[in-house]
Amino acid sequence: MIAAAKTETPATRLDLASDAMAENPWPQLHQLREQGPVVWHETLNRWLITTDHDTRKMLIDFGRFTVEGTSVEDLFGSDAFISMDDRKRHDQLRNVWADAFRARGLAALQPQVQAIVARLMALVVERLRDGETADLSAGVCRPLPTMVIALLMGIPEEAIPDIVRWSDAMAAPVTYLAEAQAIAVRSTREAAKSGLAAYLQSLITARRKQAGDDLVSTLVHSEPGRQLSDPQMVQNLRQLLFAGNETTAKFLAQIFVVYGERPEIRRVLAADRSLITAANDEVMRWQPTVGTVVRRVRGGPIEVGGVVLAEGDDITCLIGSANRDPTRYADPDTYDLHRPPQPNLGFGVGFHNCLGSMLAKMEAELAIGALLDAVPEFTVAAPYRYSSLSLRGPLPVMVARDHG
Numbered sequence: 568m569i570a571a572a573k574t575e576t577p578a579t580r581l582d583l584a585s586d587a588m589a590e591n592p593w594p595q596l597h598q599l600r601e602q603g604p605v606v607w608h609e610t611l612n613r614w615l616i617t618t619d620h621d622t623r624k625m626l627i628d629f630g631r632f633t634v635e636g637t638s639v640e641d642l643f644g645s646d647a648f649i650s651m652d653d654r655k656r657h658d659q660l661r662n663v664w665a666d667a668f669r670a671r672g673l674a675a676l677q678p679q680v681q682a683i684v685a686r687l688m689a690l691v692v693e694r695l696r697d698g699e700t701a702d703l704s705a706g707v708c709r710p711l712p713t714m715v716i717a718l719l720m721g722i723p724e725e726a727i728p729d730i731v732r733w734s735d736a737m738a739a740p741v742t743y744l745a746e747a748q749a750i751a752v753r754s755t756r757e758a759a760k761s762g763l764a765a766y767l768q769s770l771i772t773a774r775r776k777q778a779g780d781d782l783v784s785t786l787v788h789s790e791p792g793r794q795l796s797d798p799q800m801v802q803n804l805r806q807l808l809f810a811g812n813e814t815t816a817k818f819l820a821q822i823f824v825v826y827g828e829r830p831e832i833r834r835v836l837a838a839d840r841s842l843i844t845a846a847n848d849e850v851m852r853w854q855p856t857v858g859t860v861v862r863r864v865r866g867g868p869i870e871v872g873g874v875v876l877a878e879g880d881d882i883t884c885l886i887g888s889a890n891r892d893p894t895r896y897a898d899p900d901t902y903d904l905h906r907p908p909q910p911n912l913g914f915g916v917g918f919h920n921c922l923g924s925m926l927a928k929m930e931a932e933l934a935i936g937a938l939l940d941a942v943p944e945f946t947v948a949a950p951y952r953y954s955s956l957s958l959r960g961p962l963p964v965m966v967a968r969d970h971g
């Protein structure tokens with residue numbers, strides 16, 4: 568195909584930060600995909616990638632599509648491995664923690680996560696059994712991932728409210744906001760980043776003196792860790808602490824909503840727990856939490872989907888669109904529990920793929936399993952709203968016992 572110039576390509580001015588895009592982005596994403604695999608956003612000055620094929624291509628080709636210089640670097644800092652395209656350096660740092668997030672490490676962690684789930688779920692279940700409604704977002708979805716990552720990092724429970732506060736402020740989306748709004752959000756975000764950095768610095772200092780069985784100590788006393796300055800170490804720890812917090816909370820919320828609204832699926836899962844893994848994967852495909860992933864073109868012009876992208880061009884991969892790409896998924900707008908298994912892009916792909924995906928999946932399976940054990944007939948009891956397109960989940964998640 569002959570590559571088109573920017574002025575000749577499909578274009579849009581769609582407000583990606585609107586409430587409508589957060590609530591129900593699917594018709595608009597469908598329309599963008601119909602326009603083409605690569606669509607120019609005239610006001611954001613960036614390319615939107617709409618297909619599964621082209622999104623995969625970009626996320627895998629780190630030589631041509633870099634994270635460096637994007638909003639990822641702005642949020643996490645250039646010394647966090649999530650922002651690095653120097654594969655060797657990235658892998659050295661990521662590998663320091665990789666074992667903890669693989670099957671064996673997680674199997675050892677599972678009983679402790681199960682105990683946290685049981686503790687959090689007990690209060691919810693008590694209310695439901697008393698015939699009251701319960702807030703799963705505040706009771707389970709939000710605290711669970713923070714308590715789990717705190718456990719892994721050896722952070723004491725009394726610090727958790729601060730961690731949640733800093734992490735929530737860091738999660739406020741800025742990428743698609745008007746400049747005036749973005750400035751205000753950015754300043755709150757920077758204050759949160761500094762607060763968290765100071766706290767993490769105190770952990771580094773303590774673990775340097777006395778190592779514990781936790782991921783801060785693992786980094787501090789590792790060979791790659793010893794080569795980092797303290798501010799560089801803080802960036803890597805902050806990334807680890809933050810990346811799995813809001814994301815997992817929103818994924819859990821989405822799972823409870825999908826099953827709470829679908830008694831037929833809830834019943835199948837309650838009867839056959841072996842289906843939960845695939846059922847949760849389908850939630851991630853159908854309603855991905857991370858709706859946008861950004862990159863920048865590096866190393867000269869490159870043709871993608873019939874369009875020439877120039878050096879330095881900014882790119883947003885629309886994961887929500889890719890995950891509903893009809894060339895990959897039959898009947899993509901339908902939640903299908905029995906869909907043939909195919910990896911979707913909800914946890915990314917390529918060497919920046921999610922380090923904590925198996926942990927997030929484990930938390931989700933234990934949480935839904937615990938609720939199905941105690942109150943299999945739960946239902947969504949109040950309206951909810953979606954947060955944003957880029958980090959998307961329903962809030963609040965109020966549930967009740969379904970007497971229907």
Ligand code: HEM
Binds near residue numbers: 649861927
């Ligand atoms: C449902 C929950 C989660 C979702 C949807 C999610 C999604 C993602 C996505 C899409 C990426 C790729 C970003 C890119 O390519 O630019 C990513 C990377 C990452 N995630 Fe997650 N994530 C989740 C949970 C977690 C958890 C629990 C942790 C750790 C405790 C974690 C740690 C990371 C890290 C460190 C990276 C960067 C990996 C690298 O650059 O090598 N995530 N995540």
